[in-house]
Amino acid sequence: MADIGKIELSSAQKAAAVIVSLGAEKASQVYQFMEPEDIEQLTLEVARLGMLDAAQTEEVLTEFYQNCMTNKAVTEGGLEYARTVLEKAFGSQAATSLLEKVTKSLKNREFAFLDKADVKSLYSALQNERPQTMALVLSYVDPDKAAGVIEQLQAERQVRVVEALATMESASPAAIKIIEAEMERKFSNIITSSNVKLGGVDYVASIMNNLDRSSEKAIFDHLGMENAELADEIRKRMFVFEDIVTMDDRSVQRVLRDCDPRDLVLALKTANNDVANKLFTNMSARTAETIRDDLEITTNVRMKDVEDAQQRIVGVIRDLEERNEIVILKGGKDDIIA
Numbered sequence: 297m298a299d300i301g302k303i304e305l306s307s308a309q310k311a312a313a314v315i316v317s318l319g320a321e322k323a324s325q326v327y328q329f330m331e332p333e334d335i336e337q338l339t340l341e342v343a344r345l346g347m348l349d350a351a352q353t354e355e356v357l358t359e360f361y362q363n364c365m366t367n368k369a370v371t372e373g374g375l376e377y378a379r380t381v382l383e384k385a386f387g388s389q390a391a392t393s394l395l396e397k398v399t400k401s402l403k404n405r406e407f408a409f410l411d412k413a414d415v416k417s418l419y420s421a422l423q424n425e426r427p428q429t430m431a432l433v434l435s436y437v438d439p440d441k442a443a444g445v446i447e448q449l450q451a452e453r454q455v456r457v458v459e460a461l462a463t464m465e466s467a468s469p470a471a472i473k474i475i476e477a478e479m480e481r482k483f484s485n486i487i488t489s490s491n492v493k494l495g496g497v498d499y500v501a502s503i504m505n506n507l508d509r510s511s512e513k514a515i516f517d518h519l520g521m522e523n524a525e526l527a528d529e530i531r532k533r534m535f536v537f538e539d540i541v542t543m544d545d546r547s548v549q550r551v552l553r554d555c556d557p558r559d560l561v562l563a564l565k566t567a568n569n570d571v572a573n574k575l576f577t578n579m580s581a582r583t584a585e586t587i588r589d590d591l592e593i594t595t596n597v598r599m600k601d602v603e604d605a606q607q608r609i610v611g612v613i614r615d616l617e618e619r620n621e622i623v624i625l626k627g628g629k630d631d632i633i634a
Contacts, residue, residue, distance in 0.1 A: 415444035431460035
């Protein structure tokens with residue numbers, strides 16, 4: 297990784313540095329209160345983060361602590377109360393600087409809900425709007441997103457929207473509020489329905505795999521009542537087919553007894569050598585020979601069929617675990633007594 301110790305960090309990089317400093321266990325606790333898309337973005341920043349020296353790490357953590365205190369003080373007692381608390385803690389100059397930052401963040405920017413919208417959602421909501429309306433809305437999003445929307449328009453509308461953007465004059469606050477309300481209504485269905493499908497669910501699943509079982513059950517019990525679809529989506533991703541290699545042989549043998557042989561054939565079409573060896577070594581010689589023969593004659597298989605078969609096998613594993621017939625090791629948090 298590159299050494300970024302001497303480079304000015306962005307807000308996202310600072311957040312990643314804080315998460316890394318917390319360690320996996322505490323980071324997992326923080327993630328429980330975050331939206332899936334925010335977890336996804338933060339995880340990307342953690343992956344990109346290079347080496348930070350001790351001085352810069354301390355600087356980031358100090359800033360994080362100051363921001364936490366500032367927000368807490370403002371929330372509890374307002375700006376004047378916060379100023380008194382911060383001046384006592386950090387001095388007059390630092391207090392003024394911190395309050396300036398938090399005051400700016402408290403101001404709601406127009407069309408703020410567009411920040412999390414992707415190009416596809418933007419185009420779906422804007423494609424039938426007048427060029428002037430499209431131009432106004434696109435002026436509030438990142439240039440790359442605006443370009444992505446304009447690229448999908450017909451040539452004539454592309455020109456009109458670009459012209460409207462280039463010649464745009466200041467709009468009245470009342471007009472902006474009307475358009476903002478209409479756009480937010482359109483986006484409510486598009487964005488809300490897609491949020492639970494984001495890649496962040498994968499990382500949530502990995503976090504859940506590292507929680508103790510009592511915490512996992514409590515979270516799923518609550519989440520299942522609030523959002524059953526999301527709970528089910530996370531459950532499906534908590535144990536993937538390739539994780540079979542982490543299971544003990546006795547558990548694998550128990551799973552194989554409940555698996556459809558046809559599913560095993562399909563699932564093994566794309567399985568890596570470790571998974572294949574784990575399965576074959578826990579079958580009887582006759583069964584292994586039959587599966588291998590079927591693998592050779594099974595051709596032209598759709599990837600969806602393979603993935604569905606693997607998911608059905610994972611379903612068997614999850615069912616057996618819930619009935620306490622097998623044990624799945626989760627992030628080293630379970631102690632196994634022979």
